[in-house]
Amino acid sequence: MTRKDRQNSAVLIAGPTASGKSALALAYARRLGGTVVNADSMQVYRGIEILSAQPSDADLAAVPHRLYGHVDPATDYSVGAWMRDVEPLLADLREAGRVPIVVGGTGLYFRALLGGIDAMPAVPAAIRETYRARALAEGPAALHEELRRLDPAAAARIRPSDPQRIVRALELVTATGRPIGEMQQGAGRPLIDTAAAIKIVLRPPRALLRERIARRFHEMMAAGALEEAARFRRGELVAGATAGKAIGLPELLDHLAGGLSLPEAVERAITRSRQYAKRQDTWFRHQLDASWQAREMPELSSMPD
CATH class of the missing domain: 1.10.20.140 (Histone, subunit A)
Incomplete structure (x- = not known):
C-alpha cells in the first residue's frame, strides 16, 4: 500500500461485544501498518481497563492504539467529545501515512464518523x-x-x-x-473517505456469542476485575453517570457492599452483557447500509492485502 493509499483509506470494524473485533483490528493494523482507534464509549475510560475489555499490554505493545483509557471516569463523555478527539487524530495519522483501524461497538460513533450526525457544539x-x-x-x-x-x-x-x-x-x-x-439533521461532515474505506460488521451466531460473553467475563474476573471495582468502592476513582454503567461495575460494587454473592454478581453481569450485545446487533442490522461487509467471524486468514 502506497503512502497515498494510506492517506485516503481506513478500516472500520463494528460489532457487538465479544464478537472478535479487537483481534481483527490488530490483524489489520499489523498487515497495513495501521493504528487502532477506539470507537467504544466505555473503552475511553481509565480505571475500567479490564471491565471494558480494553486492549492487553501485549496488544498495546504490538501496534499503536489511540483513544483508549484517556478519559477520567467521573466525566460524562459523548459522541461530540469523541468527534472532537478523533478528528485531529485522523489528520495526524494521515500525515504520518498510517491507516486508521477504527474499531468498537458504539454505533453512534460510526454514524458520526461517516457524517450521519451533526457536530454538536461544546457546552460551557x-x-x-x-x-x-x-x-x-x-x-x-x-x-x-x-x-x-x-x-x-x-x-x-x-x-x-x-x-x-x-x-x-x-x-x-x-x-x-x-x-x-x-x-440532529444527519448532515454532518464525514471525517473519512467512505468510498475508500473497508467497512466490516461482525455478526457471530447468537449461541456462540452468548458463550463467548460468559467466557470472557470469567477471564475478566481472573484478570482482576473485582479489584478494579474495589478501587471505586474505596473512593480511589469516581464513576460518573456514564462510566458507572460499565457492565460488571455496578454488579461487583453491589457484591462488595454485601448485596450480592460473587456468583450472583458475575451471573448478572453476564446476563446484562448478553442483553447489551443483542441491542448492539439489532442496531447494526438496522442502521448500517449495504456498503458494510457482514461477517459471522473475524476470518483473519482471509484478510485482503
Whole structure:
C-alpha cells in the first residue's frame, strides 16, 4: 500500500461485544501498518481497563492504539467529545501515512464518523455543572418538565426516567437557544473517505456469542476485575453517570457492599452483557447500509492485502 493509499483509506470494524473485533483490528493494523482507534464509549475510560475489555499490554505493545483509557471516569463523555478527539487524530495519522483501524461497538460513533450526525457544539462548563447538580438535587422528573417548556419535541422523545439524555438536551438548548432536533439533521461532515474505506460488521451466531460473553467475563474476573471495582468502592476513582454503567461495575460494587454473592454478581453481569450485545446487533442490522461487509467471524486468514 502506497503512502497515498494510506492517506485516503481506513478500516472500520463494528460489532457487538465479544464478537472478535479487537483481534481483527490488530490483524489489520499489523498487515497495513495501521493504528487502532477506539470507537467504544466505555473503552475511553481509565480505571475500567479490564471491565471494558480494553486492549492487553501485549496488544498495546504490538501496534499503536489511540483513544483508549484517556478519559477520567467521573466525566460524562459523548459522541461530540469523541468527534472532537478523533478528528485531529485522523489528520495526524494521515500525515504520518498510517491507516486508521477504527474499531468498537458504539454505533453512534460510526454514524458520526461517516457524517450521519451533526457536530454538536461544546457546552460551557458552568451550564453543564448547573444542570448536573440540579439533576442530583431535583431528580429527572423535574428537569423533564423544564425540558418540556424549553424543547417540547425533545421532551416527547426522551423518557422522564432518563436523566442523562434530559440533562444533555437541556445543556444544548440553554447553550445555543435552539432545540436539539435542529442540530440532529444527519448532515454532518464525514471525517473519512467512505468510498475508500473497508467497512466490516461482525455478526457471530447468537449461541456462540452468548458463550463467548460468559467466557470472557470469567477471564475478566481472573484478570482482576473485582479489584478494579474495589478501587471505586474505596473512593480511589469516581464513576460518573456514564462510566458507572460499565457492565460488571455496578454488579461487583453491589457484591462488595454485601448485596450480592460473587456468583450472583458475575451471573448478572453476564446476563446484562448478553442483553447489551443483542441491542448492539439489532442496531447494526438496522442502521448500517449495504456498503458494510457482514461477517459471522473475524476470518483473519482471509484478510485482503
